[in-house]
Amino acid sequence: MQVQTLGLHGLQCPTPASAHYLVKVLCSMPNLTDLTLAREAYTGEVFNEEFYSALKAKASSIQGCFPQIRKGNFRLNGDAQDDLNSFLDTLTCLQRSVQYM
Template sequence: MQIQTLELDYHECPTPASSHHLSEALCSMPNLTNLTLEGGDLGEEFHSTLKAKASSIQIQTLELDYHECPTPASSHHLSEALCSMPNLTNLTLEGGDLGEEFYSTWKAKASSIQVCVY
């Protein structure tokens, strides 16, 4: 696939398996450089898989609008994933509920983050 920009608006993953498959698919797109995830519930499995595959992701610009982390574990996984994305240079976090664990992990990793946060 030659997709470079993808926007998922208010996407729901009804099962852990669908959440896992979506994350695997996004991480397997070699040309994906711009990703917007707006609203919806992607589930804990999405964040866990994203963390596991983050170092191979080509995404440079990521926009998380009204993103929800349903559990403390998913908050932690998301923060770890963002800190591990080697090409991420532009990050937008708008609205939503990322959870206390997200910010705690973010703080602990702040010195290694290379992104420009808007």
């Protein structure tokens, strides 16, 4: 896939399986350089904890996920990610914000 920029706003994953399917799709986009995971402006809905947990697990276990991070050319929610660790830290922060809502 040639997708470089992707914005997902208030997307819900009502089951653990749907969260895992979305993660699988995201991790299969080798040209993705700019990912925005945002809350829905009108409803305030955010991705659930299962989604963030699955994304962290997949990204940390498969070296092929998000290859642009390793090239220093990846933005998550507008913030540059220097390496995989900064990406995983950002996901952890996003996951915590969901837990406290």
